[in-house]
Amino acid sequence: MESAFHYDVHLPPRLAAGQRYPVIFTLHGKGSNERNMFGLASALSEAFIIVGIRGNRTLGSGYQYYDLKSIGNPIREQFDEAMRELAAFIGAASEAYPIDPGRRYLLGFSQGAILAMSLALTMGDRLKGIVALNGYVPEFVKAEYPLRSVQDVSVFISHGEFDSVFPVGIGRDNAAYFQGLTSRLTFKTYPADHGVPPENQRDYTEWLLQDAFYSTNEERWT
Numbered sequence: 083m084e085s086a087f088h089y090d091v092h093l094p095p096r097l098a099a100g101q102r103y104p105v106i107f108t109l110h111g112k113g114s115n116e117r118n119m120f121g122l123a124s125a126l127s128e129a130f131i132i133v134g135i136r137g138n139r140t141l142g143s144g145y146q147y148y149d150l151k152s153i154g155n156p157i158r159e160q161f162d163e164a165m166r167e168l169a170a171f172i173g174a175a176s177e178a179y180p181i182d183p184g185r186r187y188l189l190g191f192s193q194g195a196i197l198a199m200s201l202a203l204t205m206g207d208r209l210k211g212i213v214a215l216n217g218y219v220p221e222f223v224k225a226e227y228p229l230r231s232v233q234d235v236s237v238f239i240s241h242g243e244f245d246s247v248f249p250v251g252i253g254r255d256n257a258a259y260f261q262g263l264t265s266r267l268t269f270k271t272y273p274a275d276h277g278v279p280p281e282n283q284r285d286y287t288e289w290l291l292q293d294a295f296y297s298t299n300e301e302r303w304t
Contacts, residue, residue, distance in 0.1 A: 083178040086167040090116050091179060092132040104185035104210070104294040105131040107172060109194025113144035122215075122278060123189055125287050130187075130294070133175055135168065137193075147193060153247070156196075156220060168197060169205060185294050188212040189286075191278060192247070196220065199256065202237065206230025211266070211293050213238045213286045215278055216245055218252045219259065236266040236293045238286050242274035 094103060106126060108119035116134030123132045137145035139160070147168075148160035176183050186209050190198030195217025202212045203219070204227055212235070223229075237260050241253025250271060257269035268289060272282050 083174055085171055085174065087138050087171055088116070088136040089171070089175075090120065090134040090136075091175075092120065092127050092134075093179070094128055094131065097180065102180050102182035103131045104129070104187065105133060105176075105179075105181045106187045106189050106290070107175070108132065108134045109147070109168075109188060109190035109197050110134075110137065110145070111192030111194055112146045113141045114191075115145055119189070119191065119194070122191065122283060125283070126290060129291065131179060131181055133179075135171060137164075138167075147197060154218065154220075158222065161220070164197065165200060165204065168201060172201075172205075172208075183208075185210045187290060187294070189215075189290075190217065191215045192217055192276065199237075199239075199260075200227070202232055202235050203227065203229045206232055207234045209235055211236030211238070211290075213240075213290065214256070215240050215282065215286075216242055216248055216253070216276055218248055218256060224259070232260070232264045234266070235264055236268075237264055238268045238270075238289050240270045240272060240282050240286065242276055242279075243271050244274060245276045247276040 106123050110119045116136040119134050137147040139146050147164040149157050188198040195214035198212045198214045199219045200223045239256050241250050243250050260267050272279050
């Protein structure tokens with residue numbers, strides 16, 4: 083499959099011929115890579131196809147999807163390009179691998195969470211759900227992008243209570259924004275900095291399994 087991105091695909095170990103599987107596309111944080119993100123999704127590798135997407139811009143020994151003018155201020159042209167290329171990648175990968183198009187999920191941390199939330203708003207029900215860990219939605223996405231309904235999109239947002247990069251108030255703002263758009267919202271905070279503690283990973287792992295295989299419309303705030 084031709085792609086603007088380097089990517090890794092992890093297929094369930096016992097693939098059944100003719101069967102389609104839920105998929106998790108992972109989006110890493112600034113300066114990281116797709117292999118680091120696999121550690122956040124590996125507990126689901128028996129049941130899901132996991133596709134790790136590496137940002138195509140280098141940053142030190144790692145990668146990013148776009149650069150910043152300053153914290154919280156993406157370079158707009160690069161952000162727009164990343165959004166277009168990621169949406170195209172998701173579509174192409176869904177044709178190339180035995181993916182159930184009705185069960186496509188994004189799992190993003192930091193810069194990856196920013197993109198996951200933004201892609202949910204622009205792709206709408208072409209995604210089944212997203213997990214957004216410690217990110218935000220750029221104001222220009224809300225104000226200037228053509229947005230689709232996320233009424234039927236499941237959204238798990240979490241944030242560290244002591245996040246020193248994006249203060250926890252940003253996470254609460256994210257949740258309040260999505261609460262007005264979908265009833266399928268789970269929002270949780272954790273006593274952590276800008277990272278993913280084990281209890282956070284446990285919670286979204288259980289949430290993804292529940293949503294992909296036993297979907298409900300429950301809204302939860304913790």
